[in-house]
Amino acid sequence: MPSVGSGRPRRLSAAEATQDKMAMGPTVVVPPKHLMASSTLPSESIATTLEEARNHIDSLSSPSTPSTPPETSITDKYAFAFDIDGVLIRGGKPIPEAIEAMRVLNGQNEYGIKVPYIFVTNGGGKTEAERCTQLSQQLEMEVSPGQFICGHTPMREMAERYNTVLVVGGEGEKCRQVAEGYGFKDVVTPGDIIKDNQDTTPFRKLTPEEYKHSRARNFAEVKIEAIFVFADSRDWASDQQIILDLLMSKGGYLGTRSKNFDEGPPVFFSHNDVVWSTSHDLTRIGMGALRVSLEAMFKAVTGKELQTTAFGKPQIGTFEFATRLLQQWREDTHGITAPPETVYFVGDTPESDIRGTNEFDERAENSWYSILVRTGVYQEGTKPRFQPRATVDTVLDAVKHGIEREYQRRLRETLPQTGLLSQDNNVEP
Ligand code: G3P
Ligand code: MG
Numbered sequence: 001m002p003s004v005g006s007g008r009p010r011r012l013s014a015a016e017a018t019q020d021k022m023a024m025g026p027t028v029v030v031p032p033k034h035l036m037a038s039s040t041l042p043s044e045s046i047a048t049t050l051e052e053a054r055n056h057i058d059s060l061s062s063p064s065t066p067s068t069p070p071e072t073s074i075t076d077k078y079a080f081a082f083d084i085d086g087v088l089i090r091g092g093k094p095i096p097e098a099i100e101a102m103r104v105l106n107g108q109n110e111y112g113i114k115v116p117y118i119f120v121t122n123g124g125g126k127t128e129a130e131r132c133t134q135l136s137q138q139l140e141m142e143v144s145p146g147q148f149i150c151g152h153t154p155m156r157e158m159a160e161r162y163n164t165v166l167v168v169g170g171e172g173e174k175c176r177q178v179a180e181g182y183g184f185k186d187v188v189t190p191g192d193i194i195k196d197n198q199d200t201t202p203f204r205k206l207t208p209e210e211y212k213h214s215r216a217r218n219f220a221e222v223k224i225e226a227i228f229v230f231a232d233s234r235d236w237a238s239d240q241q242i243i244l245d246l247l248m249s250k251g252g253y254l255g256t257r258s259k260n261f262d263e264g265p266p267v268f269f270s271h272n273d274v275v276w277s278t279s280h281d282l283t284r285i286g287m288g289a290l291r292v293s294l295e296a297m298f299k300a301v302t303g304k305e306l307q308t309t310a311f312g313k314p315q316i317g318t319f320e321f322a323t324r325l326l327q328q329w330r331e332d333t334h335g336i337t338a339p340p341e342t343v344y345f346v347g348d349t350p351e352s353d354i355r356g357t358n359e360f361d362e363r364a365e366n367s368w369y370s371i372l373v374r375t376g377v378y379q380e381g382t383k384p385r386f387q388p389r390a391t392v393d394t395v396l397d398a399v400k401h402g403i404e405r406e407y408q409r410r411l412r413e414t415l416p417q418t419g420l421l422s423q424d425n426n427v428e429p
Contacts, residue, residue, distance in 0.1 A: 072107035074114045076336040078406050079326055079343050080105060080399065083313075084121035084135070086348030086376020087395050091279025094138045095375050097396035102141050104399050111407060115399075116330045119143065120322050120345075122271035122287075122312040122352060124150040125170035125231030127178050147329045151270035151287075151312040152178065152230045154321055158268070159183035162225040166190070166246065166265075168239050169231035169287075173213050178230060190235075190242045193219060193254065200245070201238035224252040227267040232287055240294055243267065247298060247306065261302040267294075271312025273352055277376035313347075314356030316363070323364070342367040344402035346395055348376025350384035358386060369405075371398040 082088060088098040107114040119135070126134070128145040135143045152175075159179075164186040167179045179187045191214035194200050206214060224246055233239040247264035250256040258264065274288035291308055298306035312318055326343065330336040345368055347353020357370035372388035373395055374380050384391075392398050 072112045072114050074116065074334045074336070075406070076330070076334070076338060077341050077410075078115065078402065079330065079340040080115055080117040080402060081322055081326065081343055081345045082117060082119050082395070083345075083347035083349070083353045083376075084119055085123055086277030087346055087373055088119075089135075089138060090277055090375070092138075093279075095395065097375075097394040099140050101394075101396040101399045102139050104396065104403070106141065109403060111403065113403070115403065116326070116334055116336070116340075118147040118149070118322060118326050118329055120149045120313065120318065122151040122273050122276075123231075124152040124175075124178075124270050126174055127181055128153060144329075146332060147325070149318070149322055149325055152228075154311050154317060155179075155228055155230070155268065155270060156182040158226070158228075159185070164188060164222055164224050164252075166193075166224050166227045166242070168227065168229045168243065169233050171234065172210070175230040179228065188217075188222070188224060189214065190239055192217060193242055194238070197254075201241055204235055204238040219254040222253070224254070224265055226265045229267070229269045229287060229290065231270065233290055236290060236293070240290070240297065243294060244297060244301065248302060261298075261304050267306075267308045269308060269310040269312075271352070272310035273312070273349060275377060277348055283377050313349075313352035314359065316356070316360055319356055319360035319364075319368070339366050342369055342402075342406070344369050344371055344398070346371045346373060346398040348373050348378055350378055350386045350388070354384060354388045355386040358388075369402070371401060373398055 088095060088101075105115045105117055124131075128148050128150060131150060132143045132145050132148050135148075159182045162184070165179070165184055166188050167175050167184075168190060169175055170178075173189070176187045176189050190201075191206060191210050194204065194206055195211060195214040195216060196219050198205065227243055227246060245254055246252060247267065248257055248261050249264055250258045251263050252265045269287055269291050271286075272288040272291060273286045274292065275283035276286040278284050288310070291310065295306045295308060298304065323339075323343075327339060330340070343366065345353060345357040347357070347370070350372065354370045354372055357368045361368035361370070369390075370386075370388040372378055372384060372391045374391070374393050375395070378384055378391075390398075390401055392401055
């Protein structure tokens with residue numbers, strides 16, 4: 001970990017961002033302590049705040065003024081957390097404002113302030129390190145696994161609990177590799193099951209490539225203890241057939257049938273987004289839709305309710321996980337130990353991002369402030385099922401909104417009598 005005031009930071013360009021290089025650890029600048037915002041404001045800081053206020057007023061009156069000041073400092077007061085699909089990325093390509101938004105957080109703003117941030121996506125299907133390499137290239141900056149959570153990240157904590165598990169979803173063998181990386185001891189895929197008995201799925205035959213990678217075993221002797229849907233299924237019909245077979249089995253043995261359909265293994269989904277935002281103009285169905293469909297199918301076939309569990313947003317556990325990650329990230333990279341007073345969560349899906357942030361805000365010790373963008377699942381003209389604290393066009397507007405709100409709060413706290421507060425801004429206190 002770089003120490004406070006250590007010399008020049010190690011820089012890593014997005015183009016050369018590889019897993020190995022990023023595994024070397026954080027690369028963020030840690031400024032001298034006197035440049036960090038503190039929780040109390042001594043007279044020196046008030047003088048700085050006054051100076052910043054003047055700069056701010058100047059910048060409001062001449063918007064074309066270059067905005068990057070000569071020095072930057074890192075705030076310990078607040079932080080950002082970003083959803084990815086529909087906020088930063090759509091269909092594998094960055095949303096244009098996303099690159100600028102990251103630059104603003106990294107210090108290219110009129111206040112010369114850097115703001116710590118993390119990413120919390122429900123997506124997955126790759127290792128966190130692979131996903132960060134991809135995101136680094138897309139956003140033209142480095143993203144570390146230390147600031148990243150995806151839908152299946154919390155499943156890591158289930159690895160000790162089960163011996164043999166079925167892992168569903170994603171491309172090829174990728175999710176098996178992710179699960180094994182999490183420490184799952186014995187990971188089975190639908191491909192292994194079809195390889196053992198090709199009559200399992202009447203309309204799906206393994207490709208030669210799939211056949212080669214799938215593992216040969218005798219499933220009459222294998223007890224599958226749990227089912228994990230790690231990423232979106234690439235073949236709903238055959239994956240659902242296999243999951244249904246297991247749910248109706250006697251204790252997780254394929255080829256058996258439970259009398260009352262209540263002996264099957266538990267099933268876990270890495271998230272519950274029914275729709276998500278990708279390259280199509282309209283939202284596309286996702287893992288939550290598979291979950292709904294599976295529950296309906298189980299009911300239709302057995303007459304019983306199926307209980308399933310979903311991780312990801314809006315689950316409180318995911319936000320608790322995010323809190324720990326943010327705490328660790330701010331400490332490791334910026335030397336900040338106190339929790340942020342406010343976390344701005346920027347998302348596009350009211351049911352997961354906004355709901356989760358609002359509900360977590362009610363129980364967290366600090367403030368979690370939800371910002372909804374118009375670049376993803378939420379469509380202007382519809383009424384979101386969960387109300388955000390603010391709605392803006394793009395992630396860049398969301399970043400500016402948070403920074404401006406914080407700035408106004410600091411002014412209010414330190415300069416109540418000066419009349420320097422901006423009268424015409426519409427930022428919610
Ligand atoms: O499949 C991923 C999608 O449902 C949501 O991803 O980044 O919007 O949480 P994200
Ligand atoms: Mg999203």
